[in-house]
Amino acid sequence: MRKLLLISVLLSAFVVLGPGRATADQRPEVIVEKMAVKLVRGVTNTFTSIAELPKQTYLTGREMGAVGYVIGPVKGVGMTLYRAVIGITEVVFCMVPQPGYYDPMIDPEFVWQGWEPKRDTTKAIEEKDQVAPDEKKQP
Helix, strand or coil, X not given: CHHHHHHHHHHHHHHHHHHHHHHCCCCHHHHHHHHHHHHHHHHHXXXXXXXXXXXXXXXXXXXXXXXXXXXXXXXXXXXXXHXXXXXXXXXXXXXXXXXXXXXXXXXXXXXXXXXXXXXXXXXXXXXXXXXXXXXXXXX
């Protein structure tokens, strides 16, 4: 019984003290810098969130054609609200190292990122898999 008590006390001490030792290596300057970046990112996303409206209209129109110019503004309104809420959340919780370790809560990190077209890798795979009929007959 005594060994079980000793083991449980040691295990509890390890669980409680372990995370503190893992973060002890971080210098305060680095932590404050990451907090400041999170704060600035939150303020920036809050005030630039309105740019999601033309961004989503353009991107959806490019992907879907004429129908995209009807759906795009609706997506833009939703993404504007989403980016603004995320920005306010990052401002309010700038001192909390979540998610990750002061990582951005939205991807792309800022509204001006992500305008380039997505690469379609499925076409290259399909072209590689297609073999001409006369090539299949040869041994």
